[in-house]
Amino acid sequence: MGLGKLRLSPSILFVFLILQIFLTEYQMVKNPCHIERSFNPTYRKEGDLIIAAFLSLFVKVQLPVNKFFFESYPIWSYALPRSMFKQYHYFLALQYAVEEINKNPDLLPNTTLGYQLLNNFHLEKLAVESSLIWLSGRGPIIPNYSCDTQSNSVAVIGGMSATLSMAMATILKLYKVPQISYGSFDLLLNDKAQYPYIYQMGKEQSTLHLAFIQLMLHFDWTWIGLLLSDNPRGESFFNDLKEEMVRNDLCVTFTDRLPQNFRESKDLDLFFRIISSSSNGIFIYGDADSLHEFSTELFSYKLYGKLLITTSWDFSIDTNFEVFPTFHGTIVFSHTQMEIPGFTNFVRSLNTSVNPEDIFLKSFWESLFNCRFSKKSDVEIFYPLCSKDLSFRDSLYMNIDMALMELITNVYNAVYLVAHALHQMLHSEVKEASKLAKNLDLPWKLHHFLKSMNSVNIASDESCEDGTKPAAETYDILNYKFVPGKIETMVKVGEVQPLAQRFTFKEEDIDWPEDFNQTSTSRCNLKCGPGFKKTARERQPKCCYACTPCPEGTISNQTDAEECLQCPEDQYPNRGRDRCLPRTVTFLAYEEPLGMTLGYAAICFFLLTVLVLGIFVKHRDTPIVKANNRSLSYTLLVSLSLCFLCSLLFIGHPTTGTCLLRQTTFTVVFTVAVSSILAKTITVVLAFRATKPGSRLRRWLGSTASYSLIFTCTLIQMYLCGIWLGTSPRFLEMDVHSEPDSIIIQCNEGSLLIFYCVLGYMALLALASFTVAFLARNLPDTFNEAKFLTFSMLVFCSVWISFLPSYQSSKGKVIVALEVFAILTSSAGIFTCIFVPKCFVILLRSDQNTLGIFKKKAIS
Incomplete structure (x- = not known):
């Protein structure tokens, strides 16, 4: 039976696998450095001193698998070209800084820096694995065992984030390896009790x-x-x-x-x-x-x-x-x-022919340009071979330097930080770099010099040793x-x-988001415009408020006003209550139509009264003039003419003098006029009563009694006016409250009580005259003067009774106009009712102004 036909039972196959694993482990324990890994994810450039860089060159995401049956291997999704391009910039910054330092004769002279690049895939567990690979050197990961015969590694640059830095520190701090984190500043890494060997290149974001x-x-x-x-x-x-x-x-x-x-x-x-x-x-x-x-x-x-x-x-x-x-x-x-001089040109000039042994550059190049360096047929079906003429200039992602510059600068500065620390240590140890590299305590000793270095702008050698603030x-x-x-x-x-x-x-x-309204703001509510003020809402934050209009007489001339402001006295709010306008000074002036009309009316009535007085004087011997005491008619005409003239004191710009004279003159002159009417009314009654022979009333028919009555009534009124002027005199004032847009210049009446007493006394005389005249209206008077006196007093009382409520409800110059109108109307009423009928008889019916007609009517 051939070997190809040989079948092994499952139990025998299991024992065979166990023996193979045992032999492999035994060989690793005996000499672990002889066991090579099939894939060593690191790239190393030799030098006298080596800086390790733990970067996240490829971001891998493990897709979920069936963890209960383990029917398939974990599937990894590699990063996109855009992401790889960004991450690879950090290694390029490391490479560029090392090349600069090696070319600088003043920094680490006669010493070359090298670097070792490891990828942690931006995962904490792989960052720990990369740390063990770096510590173990070649071969499998065996804790506390190094396969490197020349341990010239001095520091580690790595940790794009705080979690990666902390994961690496769990292994590296056991060996007191200096670890320079190039990620953003983190408060956790600043805890020197827990992470004593981590140095952060990221700037603290304190402001x-x-x-x-x-x-x-x-x-x-x-x-x-x-x-x-x-x-x-x-x-x-x-x-x-x-x-x-x-x-x-x-x-x-x-x-x-x-x-x-x-x-x-x-x-x-x-x-x-x-x-x-x-x-x-x-x-x-x-x-x-x-x-x-x-x-x-x-x-x-x-x-x-x-x-x-x-x-x-x-x-x-x-x-x-x-x-x-x-x-x-x-x-x-x-x-x-800071801008790294020459770095952009360095990146754009890179191609695979510069560092052919850089496995990361090749992987990145293939991913970036969708090509392959391998000549395997199964790969060429999907991707073409990479051209040797390609460079970073051909990439679509060259315009992102601004987004990467902060971390790129941190990596660049981290290399210079280690270089400056090594430079100081070489001068203090006075040893060659080759001898110093063989010192196993080298990473430990480097901490002293790293702590004394300023990590800010270390590449430009800008330290703060002079004590100045950064x-x-x-x-x-x-x-x-x-x-x-x-x-x-x-x-x-x-x-x-x-x-x-x-x-x-x-x-x-700036380019705003497509659906963002550029004119809007991020506020809880719209601003309160001018003319409104902010009012807090119940149970709402301070930024959420209501807008309420400013109260009358106040303004707000800015948005979101806390309080409304009062306008100066010479200004007033506009209708929108957002600004103050200058007030107009107002009074009953001769120039305005109302003042001009009242002034002309006063003068016309004055001239007409003087004309009638002249007619009466000219026809003083006629019966109609002699009737009812001729001298009282003269007195009444003179007082009425003065009443018309005193109304002119109320028109025009008020002064202190006019304020003192206007009410006093008006009340005294009107008292004379009303007293004259009262005397004429009493004379009519006494003339009828004294017609019998031997009547004692004849002695009251003379001028002496009538003038005594006028003098007494006028004296009482003058006494009241004296009290008024002595206790609370009238004065000139500026009224800024009655009309919002005007400053009213007017005379303050002083004591309103005395003012109403003066008017009440004059009203009492008028009422007495009206009563007596009304009772004597049916007496057999030849010229029927009693009826005319009754009508005159009726007009007088009606005018002033209507004046009082209007006076109380009016403001400003309207009050003055009403008072002038009342003076003119009441005076004109007396003048018309009493003297117009007599002038009609004197001028137009002179045949009736004879003694014969008078006696004939008296007999009848």
């Missing part, structure tokens, strides 16, 4: 929260959402940001912590909270690990109308192109980095743009120095 505040104040955003990584770094940032937001009256609509894994429904609800939020601006703060799942889940959710603001976290490293439009328009804060933190404001054709770029649109409060922003250079 990043102030930069966020500056952006909010620039756009006037008061209502934002906040997403934080669920770790101490995110919590510390939130505490600083919240304190500063309270100080600037800014509010957070929601605050959510981003978990590492979005697997539960409560985590997926986060996107619904973001979409339904009323805030248009969403601030995101965290590291790449905590935000990885968030960026990938955004593929299923569209954040309509939301603008994302984040840090230098490169969200496009581990996502696919379909997610990129979601991030279009995102504003990114990044530390201002430069203030400066952040570049970048705008992420993704254009059709799968091209992404970062454009610098501004710069901010939080401590110096310097903020520059070019809004014309």
